[in-house]
Amino acid sequence: MAKVIFMTKTNGAVEVEGSNGSLMELAAANGVAGIDGDCGGVCSCATCHIYVAPEDFEKVGAAEEIESDMLELDDNVTEYSRLCCQIEVSDDIDGMTFVVAN
Amino acid sequence: MDSNAVVIGASHAGVNFAFNLRQQGWLGRITLIDSDPELPYHRPPLSKKTLQASEAVSTPLKAEKAYTDNNLELCLGQTVTAIDGEEKVITLACGRFISFDKLVIATGCSAFIPPITGLDETVDDAGNNQYFAMRTFADAKAIKNALNSSRDKQVVIIGGGYIGLESASSFVSLGANVTVIEKQDKILSRVTSAVMSDFLTELHKTKGVSLQTSKDVVEIKHQSNKHIVVCGDGTQYPADFILVGVGVKLNTQLASSAGLEVEQGIKVNDVCQTSHPDIFAIGDCTRHFSTLYNRWIRLESVQNAVDQAKSAALFIAKNQQGPSAVPWFWSDQYQYKLQIVGLSQGYNELIVREETQEQFSVWYFHDDTLLCVEAVNSSKAYVLGTQAIKQRVSVNKSLLKDTATALSKTLLQST
Numbered sequence A: 001m002a003k004v005i006f007m008t009k010t011n012g013a014v015e016v017e018g019s020n021g022s023l024m025e026l027a028a029a030n031g032v033a034g035i036d037g038d039c040g041g042v043c044s045c046a047t048c049h050i051y052v053a054p055e056d057f058e059k060v061g062a063a064e065e066i067e068s069d070m071l072e073l074d075d076n077v078t079e080y081s082r083l084c085c086q087i088e089v090s091d092d093i094d095g096m097t098f099v100v101a102n
Numbered sequence B: 001m002d003s004n005a006v007v008i009g010a011s012h013a014g015v016n017f018a019f020n021l022r023q024q025g026w027l028g029r030i031t032l033i034d035s036d037p038e039l040p041y042h043r044p045p046l047s048k049k050t051l052q053a054s055e056a057v058s059t060p061l062k063a064e065k066a067y068t069d070n071n072l073e074l075c076l077g078q079t080v081t082a083i084d085g086e087e088k089v090i091t092l093a094c095g096r097f098i099s100f101d102k103l104v105i106a107t108g109c110s111a112f113i114p115p116i117t118g119l120d121e122t123v124d125d126a127g128n129n130q131y132f133a134m135r136t137f138a139d140a141k142a143i144k145n146a147l148n149s150s151r152d153k154q155v156v157i158i159g160g161g162y163i164g165l166e167s168a169s170s171f172v173s174l175g176a177n178v179t180v181i182e183k184q185d186k187i188l189s190r191v192t193s194a195v196m197s198d199f200l201t202e203l204h205k206t207k208g209v210s211l212q213t214s215k216d217v218v219e220i221k222h223q224s225n226k227h228i229v230v231c232g233d234g235t236q237y238p239a240d241f242i243l244v245g246v247g248v249k250l251n252t253q254l255a256s257s258a259g260l261e262v263e264q265g266i267k268v269n270d271v272c273q274t275s276h277p278d279i280f281a282i283g284d285c286t287r288h289f290s291t292l293y294n295r296w297i298r299l300e301s302v303q304n305a306v307d308q309a310k311s312a313a314l315f316i317a318k319n320q321q322g323p324s325a326v327p328w329f330w331s332d333q334y335q336y337k338l339q340i341v342g343l344s345q346g347y348n349e350l351i352v353r354e355e356t357q358e359q360f361s362v363w364y365f366h367d368d369t370l371l372c373v374e375a376v377n378s379s380k381a382y383v384l385g386t387q388a389i390k391q392r393v394s395v396n397k398s399l400l401k402d403t404a405t406a407l408s409k410t411l412l413q414s415t
């Protein structure tokens, strides 16, 4: 079980809870603003862009090649960017805060 | 009284429109109507994840709660039967009338089922249909059931388009024995080049799919629990069940009856307005003039549904025109990720850049203008292609051909 917070641009902080699936699916299931997930989570649209806190980045892990290429589609990419459809919800991310990029 | 924006069709286009309209500050009512009783869902996973998963579950576009949070009225399981543009009112099958200030038609397409002799009688012993389309969640669920209960897992797919091929790949992963029958001499011949078609042909053959091209299905016969797909040349392919993936029919009847301009799609302008100023149309059911490609186009893609939804919402809420969009599309088959940006029609030069056998991209040019990139397991090529097409940057073709030069370093240079 993981409890995480999304900092959204329009709705402030949204706390959500989940135990499986991807972080994008968790965000979508809770209607988190700014996570569109247009491709349904197959790393094809780059509309699920979040920033991981620098201190958590190592634990969450860096993007794989396809994902980091896809991130280049977004002008707001930083070294802490991830596409959250590629992050699994698990105990490992419990307590983390993610900033929604758009 | 509050003004009412009514949306017919709550799928990729309609749902994204409703959320965007609210986000853009529309204060009036927003009513979304769809015949499908399911909470609106992503269609692309139907032929991929939904089919492959142990149990068919849909991937909702938005959480149910998000509709209430945004004050969107969702009327599912309701079919619109008429639009009256003069009185600005629509009629539902249940007899209800709903007046609108702005109407958005997002009725998309339905699967086209060709009139093949004997297709209607493709049923099992209990009388359940054993021929399917792949368009709705109900279709995907029924197909999964048919596969699970079939004796030999023998499937014939009529039509070698994206949906047929993705389904073939999903069936193979479930241990099925798959035959794909295609009318043209190559699969995907209308939408891609011989290079990509040949690659996918080899891929499916390697995975054990029997690909039969230049074959016209003329009849379905039924023998001892099998359905025999008979082709014009006399060849026969037995099946436990049949998937029909030969294309779509556009849901434009409501628009035509309302007197809107329809020509292979509901004709819309840059802000998705139809020939009636208060009626808009978005998604698969529309045709628009592409300034990028300088011709009228109709697209069947999530990208187009979402971008048109945004553009109509921006105009209706704020009277503003959004940026013009570049078409993109993806398809996942086996372990291969196919990503396409742009439209290849009208190319006169094609460059294949092969990083490895498993990772390559096809670049389509008209003279020096890059029209389209099709990338296989090569998101880098896809992303650079997107940037080049969007920013209309020219591509250095000789560097592109040279795989020793990294794509990222060389591509966006002027020729």
Ligand SMILES: Cc1cc2nc3c(=O)[nH]c(=O)nc-3n(C[C@H](O)[C@H](O)[C@H](O)COP(=O)(O)OP(=O)(O)OC[C@H]3O[C@@H](n4cnc5c(N)ncnc54)[C@H](O)[C@@H]3O)c2cc1C
Residues within 6 Å of the ligand: B008, B009, B010, B011, B012, B013, B014, B033, B034, B035, B036, B043, B044, B045, B046, B047, B078, B079, B080, B081, B106, B107, B108, B109, B110, B134, B135, B136, B163, B251, B254, B282, B283, B284, B285, B299, B300, B301, B302, B303, B305, B328, B329, B330, B331, B332
């Ligand atoms: C199996 C499959 C795989 C796909 N894979 C991809 C892919 O990988 N990538 C990609 O980009 N695209 C893919 N697509 C295409 C993509 O799903 C469509 O382009 C997209 O769904 C179009 O959205 P839309 O809202 O315009 O229309 P649709 O999704 O067709 O929705 C139209 C809606 O209108 C409703 N409706 C119609 N008439 C009425 C009426 N009279 N009253 C009430 N409701 C009505 C219908 O019930 C339907 O829900 C795929 C499609 C399918 C079927």
Ligand code: FES
Residues within 6 Å of the ligand: A024, A036, A037, A038, A039, A040, A041, A042, A043, A044, A045, A046, A047, A048, A083, A084, A085, A086
């Ligand atoms: S949902 Fe499309 S890339 Fe993450």
